[in-house]
Amino acid sequence: MFFVIIESTRSAMASIFAHGFRSFLTTLGIVIGVASVIAVISLTQGLRASVGQQFSALGSNSLTISAYTPLQDQMQGRRARLTPDDLEMIERRVDGVASITPLLYATRSSQIRYGSQTTFSQIMGTGYAYREVGQFYVQLGRFLANSDNDTRRRVAVIGDAVRRNLNLPENPVNEYVELGGEWFRIVGLLEPKGDIMGFNQDDIVLVPFATMQSIQGNQAQTDIQIQLRVSDDADVDAVVRRVEAVLRSTRGIEQGQRDDFQIQTPEQLMATVDNVIGMVTIVLGGIVSISLLVGGIGIMNIMLVSVTERTREIGICKAIGAKRHHILLQFLIEAVVLSLLGGMIGVALGYGLGSLVAANIPGFPPAAVPLWAVMLALGFSGFVGVLFGILPAGKAANLDPIDALRYE
Amino acid sequence: MSLIELQDITKFYEMGEQTVRALDGISIRIEKNDYVAFIGSSGSGKSTMLNILGCLDRPTSGRYHLNEQNVENLTPNELAAIRNQEIGFIFQSFNLLPRATALHNVMQPLIYRNVRWGKRKAMAMEALRRVNLADRVHHLPNQLSGGQRQRVAIARALVTNPSILLADEPTGNLDSRTTAEIMQLFDELHREGHTLILVTHEDEIARHCKRIVEMKDGRVHRDINTVTADAQVSN
Ligand SMILES: Nc1ncnc2c1ncn2[C@@H]1O[C@H](COP(=O)(O)OP(=O)(O)O)[C@@H](O)[C@H]1O
Ligand SMILES: [Mg+2]
Numbered sequence: 085m086f087f088v089i090i091e092s093t094r095s096a097m098a099s100i101f102a103h104g105f106r107s108f109l110t111t112l113g114i115v116i117g118v119a120s121v122i123a124v125i126s127l128t129q130g131l132r133a134s135v136g137q138q139f140s141a142l143g144s145n146s147l148t149i150s151a152y153t154p155l156q157d158q159m160q161g162r163r164a165r166l167t168p169d170d171l172e173m174i175e176r177r178v179d180g181v182a183s184i185t186p187l188l189y190a191t192r193s194s195q196i197r198y199g200s201q202t203t204f205s206q207i208m209g210t211g212y213a214y215r216e217v218g219q220f221y222v223q224l225g226r227f228l229a230n231s232d233n234d235t236r237r238r239v240a241v242i243g244d245a246v247r248r249n250l251n252l253p254e255n256p257v258n259e260y261v262e263l264g265g266e267w268f269r270i271v272g273l274l275e276p277k278g279d280i281m282g283f284n285q286d287d288i289v290l291v292p293f294a295t296m297q298s299i300q301g302n303q304a305q306t307d308i309q310i311q312l313r314v315s316d317d318a319d320v321d322a323v324v325r326r327v328e329a330v331l332r333s334t335r336g337i338e339q340g341q342r343d344d345f346q347i348q349t350p351e352q353l354m355a356t357v358d359n360v361i362g363m364v365t366i367v368l369g370g371i372v373s374i375s376l377l378v379g380g381i382g383i384m385n386i387m388l389v390s391v392t393e394r395t396r397e398i399g400i401c402k403a404i405g406a407k408r409h410h411i412l413l414q415f416l417i418e419a420v421v422l423s424l425l426g427g428m429i430g431v432a433l434g435y436g437l438g439s440l441v442a443a444n445i446p447g448f449p450p451a452a453v454p455l456w457a458v459m460l461a462l463g464f465s466g467f468v469g470v471l472f473g474i475l476p477a478g479k480a481a482n483l484d485p486i487d488a489l490r491y492e
Numbered sequence: 493m494s495l496i497e498l499q500d501i502t503k504f505y506e507m508g509e510q511t512v513r514a515l516d517g518i519s520i521r522i523e524k525n526d527y528v529a530f531i532g533s534s535g536s537g538k539s540t541m542l543n544i545l546g547c548l549d550r551p552t553s554g555r556y557h558l559n560e561q562n563v564e565n566l567t568p569n570e571l572a573a574i575r576n577q578e579i580g581f582i583f584q585s586f587n588l589l590p591r592a593t594a595l596h597n598v599m600q601p602l603i604y605r606n607v608r609w610g611k612r613k614a615m616a617m618e619a620l621r622r623v624n625l626a627d628r629v630h631h632l633p634n635q636l637s638g639g640q641r642q643r644v645a646i647a648r649a650l651v652t653n654p655s656i657l658l659a660d661e662p663t664g665n666l667d668s669r670t671t672a673e674i675m676q677l678f679d680e681l682h683r684e685g686h687t688l689i690l691v692t693h694e695d696e697i698a699r700h701c702k703r704i705v706e707m708k709d710g711r712v713h714r715d716i717n718t719v720t721a722d723a724q725v726s727n
Contacts, residue, residue, distance in 0.1 A: 087606055087608075088603075088606075091603050098591060098592075099591065102591055396587075397589055397590070399587075400587045400588075400589060401589075401600070402572060402575075403546075403548055403575060403581050403587070404575065404576065404581070404600060404601040404604070404648065405572050405573065405575045405576020405577070405601050405604040405605070405652075406572060406604050407568075407569045407572045407573070407604065408568065408569055408572075410603075410604060485548050485549075485575075486543055486548045486549045489548070489583075489587070
């Protein structure tokens with residue numbers, strides 16, 4: 085039996101390559117289906133891996149608190165905000181917090197200038213504690229200090245990408261850059277972190293929180309994020325509940341009303357990401373199964389044509405002693421090889437496509453195709469080959485030798 | 493018992509209202525190492541006869557014993573095994589696999605009896621050498637002349653060492669010189685002990701054979717032993 089399979093595979097390959105272009109067109113349905121699923125999987129898996137990396141870098145005991153405006157309120161023009169007062173309340177009334185830091189993102193576009201060189205970057209106002217919360221460490225100079233905040237010093241810690249974009253010297257410490265019309269002295273250069281989650285972690289400028297507030301002017305609009313780290317001996321869930329209670333009372337949220345803020349743990353974020361990826365995968369699975377079905381019908385169609393074309397050959401083989409299963413296997417294997425080839429081309433194409441997309445979106449993590457996806461894609465293509473090859477193969481195997489030989 | 497025994501074989505085709513009696517009661521014995529030519533006008537039933545002898549086709553009625561085995565009630569797969577082991581078929585139109593080289597064409601029947609690659613190749617080379625085609629083994633059929641193609645087909649028939657070689661107008665598509673070559677090959681195979689049954693409408697070819705069976709309207713009209721010049725005329 086094994087022997088027959090080898091022979092059948094050999095002749096299946098021969099006849100597939102004898103009609104190279106036709107075979108290619110036939111497998112196109114499978115190629116496209118598999119390629120699209122692999123492309124999306126490679127992107128989502130790459131994304132998932134880097135999200136996971138980032139969250140594990142954050143540590144499982146760090147919380148992000150941000151304002152949350154329900155859609156209804158948004159439509160009425162209301163916007164919830166977190167303010168430094170909220171931070172102060174948490175600091176004062178919640179136990180088990182190892183460090184807490186505000187984050188204030190620049191609202192307007194943030195241009196930085198050094199000499200004649202300008203660039204855009206992510207500018208954040210934060211404090212000393214962010215070093216630990218965000219796992220940012222300096223390679224040269226120092227991080228932001230509490231005194232920087234207290235005196236609203238115009239100092240900045242920059243990422244390596246910013247240094248390169250501005251043509252700053254290898255050691256940029258004590259150089260001055262212009263930021264929103266003010267001059268900032270660089271006090272530290274961060275260690276490179278690389279790209280994570282579609283966002284270059286080295287393209288960043290950190291300034292003292294209070295300085296950021298003052299240069300942003302309109303303080304009523306201030307909406308900060310709060311990052312905090314739960315101390316190692318405290319329970320994360322308990323801290324979350326406490327923060328929630330404190331914020332509800334200080335912000336005057338009555339019972340039965342929804343929170344106008346959200347507290348996210350890395351696990352929650354990861355679960356959300358997984359959820360989205362899972363949904364994309366299911367929708368995609370539906371599209372792909374339709375595409376594979378169409379591909380399979382294409383293969384069945386061409387196999388039926390092929391059986392008719394080769395009726396005489398089948399007659400010859402039967403005349404010299406081929407049994408039913410010899411002919412059946414020959415055509416079945418041809419169908420399976422055809423769809424497997426389609427599957428393989430699809431995997432390669434999909435991975436190529438995913439990599440291309442990932443490479444062209446700045447900061448997007450590299451595409452990654454897990455082995456299970458490859459196996460699943462090939463397994464499905466093989467299954468489609470069997471499913472849609474069995475009918476033509478059976479038709480070939482059941483031909484009467486004399487009729488087949490007489491066929492013109 | 494003879495190598496082949498036919499008893500009252502008929503083959504009818506229903507064509508609408510009308511029944512075509514392609515074979516209309518044939519009883520004949522063929523011995524080992526016989527060299528038989530079936531002759532007769534077109535439509536007299538020669539090909540139908542040969543196809544039944546070669547287990548490609550089944551008779552409408554009658555008995556067929558091949559090598560003391562009753563072929564009547566065999567399944568399609570059992571018939572395939574008989575075609576593979578007992579019969580070497582040679583066709584007027586060669587019937588080679590177009591995408592396979594001469595060597596692979598000759599190796600093909602051995603696949604169906606599970607001969608290993610190396611052995612298969614050696615056997616096929618031997619058969620091709622026998623028909624003087626050792627220098628053309630890697631040619632495709634369309635790279636060979638008609639006579640060479642027919643020799644590949646003969647090698648394919650020989651490679652399984654069958655009990656009988658059946659040839660339906662084997663020289664019908666060949667010119668007179670290649671016809672002579674092929675007939676010389678058949679004569680040699682006969683001398684080596686093979687049993688040959690040919691269908692032809694050329695007297696020139698029939699004259700090579702030991703025995704000439706003339707068919708007429710699906711019946712045996714004359715059965716002539718050319719060695720003893722002994723003719724049995726039916727009807
Ligand atoms: N498949 C078929 N269907 C109908 N009639 C057939 C078929 N095959 C052969 N015949 C008829 O049977 C008769 C004998 O045919 P055949 O054996 O091919 O003759 P020969 O080979 O002697 O020329 C012819 O009349 C032919 O028309
Ligand atoms: Mg004929």
